[in-house]
Amino acid sequence: MNKKIFIALALILVFCGSALSQTGVKKKRPLPYEYGRVIIDNYSDKADLAPVVFEHWIHRSMFTCRVCHVDVGFAMKAGATGITAADNARGYYCGSCHNGKRVVDGKTVFQACSRKVNLEDEKRCLRCHSYGQKVASDFDFFKFSEPLPKERFGNGVDWEKSEELGLIKPASFLEGASTSKGNAFVVQKDFALNPKVEGMPDIIFSHRKHTVWNGCELCHPDIFMGVKRGTVKYSMVDISQGKSCGACHTTVAFPLTDCQRCHSKPVV
Amino acid sequence: MFKAKFKATIVTVLLFIGLVGLCSVRAMGGPQSSAAQAEPAKETWRKEFDDVCSKTQDAMTFSQEELTDLIRRCDALLPQIEKLDESLKKVYMERLRKCRGLYVYVLDAKRNEKK
Numbered sequence: 178m179n180k181k182i183f184i185a186l187a188l189i190l191v192f193c194g195s196a197l198s199q200t201g202v203k204k205k206r207p208l209p210y211e212y213g214r215v216i217i218d219n220y221s222d223k224a225d226l227a228p229v230v231f232e233h234w235i236h237r238s239m240f241t242c243r244v245c246h247v248d249v250g251f252a253m254k255a256g257a258t259g260i261t262a263a264d265n266a267r268g269y270y271c272g273s274c275h276n277g278k279r280v281v282d283g284k285t286v287f288q289a290c291s292r293k294v295n296l297e298d299e300k301r302c303l304r305c306h307s308y309g310q311k312v313a314s315d316f317d318f319f320k321f322s323e324p325l326p327k328e329r330f331g332n333g334v335d336w337e338k339s340e341e342l343g344l345i346k347p348a349s350f351l352e353g354a355s356t357s358k359g360n361a362f363v364v365q366k367d368f369a370l371n372p373k374v375e376g377m378p379d380i381i382f383s384h385r386k387h388t389v390w391n392g393c394e395l396c397h398p399d400i401f402m403g404v405k406r407g408t409v410k411y412s413m414v415d416i417s418q419g420k421s422c423g424a425c426h427t428t429v430a431f432p433l434t435d436c437q438r439c440h441s442k443p444v445v
Numbered sequence: 446m447f448k449a450k451f452k453a454t455i456v457t458v459l460l461f462i463g464l465v466g467l468c469s470v471r472a473m474g475g476p477q478s479s480a481a482q483a484e485p486a487k488e489t490w491r492k493e494f495d496d497v498c499s500k501t502q503d504a505m506t507f508s509q510e511e512l513t514d515l516i517r518r519c520d521a522l523l524p525q526i527e528k529l530d531e532s533l534k535k536v537y538m539e540r541l542r543k544c545r546g547l548y549v550y551v552l553d554a555k556r557n558e559k560k
Contacts, residue, residue, distance in 0.1 A: 247543060250536040264532040356499035363505045394501050394547040404554040 209333040210318035213429040228308040243392035248355040265290035379442035490525040498544035504551040512552040519545035
């Protein structure tokens with residue numbers, strides 16, 4: 178009798194233990210307009226302002242990833258840049274474009290931060306410091322994405338095709354920040370990577386597709402450090418935690434749920 | 446005799462005053478001239494940065510010698526960027542790190558190819 182109780186208790190413990198050891202809770206899948214959203218809260222709280230809400234979708238339609246993450250200098254992880262209002266006011270980071278002078282599509286881009294702020298500036302501050310605030314944006318995601326080719330996941334937009342069709346024209350050069358136009362990369366040919374799981378289609382990796390928007394130094398060596406193909410092993414667990422491909426494909430680029438976009442080589 | 450001594454003293458005093466005057470003019474002009482020098486120096490580092498880091502897209506085509514030279518030029522830029530104001534330093538330290546990192550990466554890849 179005692180043995181049975183002991184076994185039952187042990188089983189309960191094992192079951193509960195394994196259930197409790199599952200870390201975190203299931204992540205809510207972001208809505209198309211939320212995908213790529215970054216909340217920046219390094220210093221906002223201290224300045225008695227709401228955290229900044231940065232929408233990738235509108236910015237990526239205007240500039241390549243390289244312009245912002247290489248030329249302007251934004252880090253690849255949210256909050257890692259340590260942007261200050263002084264940096265912006267001096268014309269760096271957000272202030273590289275949001276300086277109250279630059280004209281995009283016939284509109285003067287509003288100034289991000291300024292040294293002197295008065296009460297009238299409050300509305301301007303709220304354009305970025307909008308987390309938890311009811312702020313009407315100049316850009317409506319649904320109106321913006323309506324004419325663009327659709328995809329199943331992420332923003333629900335096929336960004337690559339959108340550019341091919343000329344529906345978006347991400348600039349690869351920013352006056353005052355960029356050092357080159359970055360549009361004639363010498364890269365390796367596309368290659369296949371064999372997944373560990375049998376029957377899973379090979380991954381066709383295209384350097385050409387990636388360098389068009391990213392350049393070289395955005396990925397190498399920070400994200401992909403191995404110099405010899407096959408020496409670094411990648412796993413879906415690591416990728417889903419934001420390593421290697423996951424640096425972009427869990428945050429801004431099409432997400433991991435869109436398996437066929439990478440595992441695209443037909444299985445013979 | 447007294448006259449000659451007196452003359453010599455006056456000349457020495459005048460020379461001393463002149464020397465002090467010259468030194469003070471130099472000292473007062475010091476910061477101004479260094480600030481004036483700082484402007485072209487700032488231009489120089491930026492030109493060099495733009496030149497070195499505008500080549501990253503061609504990194505794969507460079508020889509090992511060329512890559513080594515680019516890395517050396519990046520290293521030479523570092524102390525100049527470290528002296529910049531806070532925002533400029535933050536932006537360009539990171540940009541230089543990325544640019545240098547790529548050249549080192551491609552150089553390693555090329556060395557590895559030869560093995």
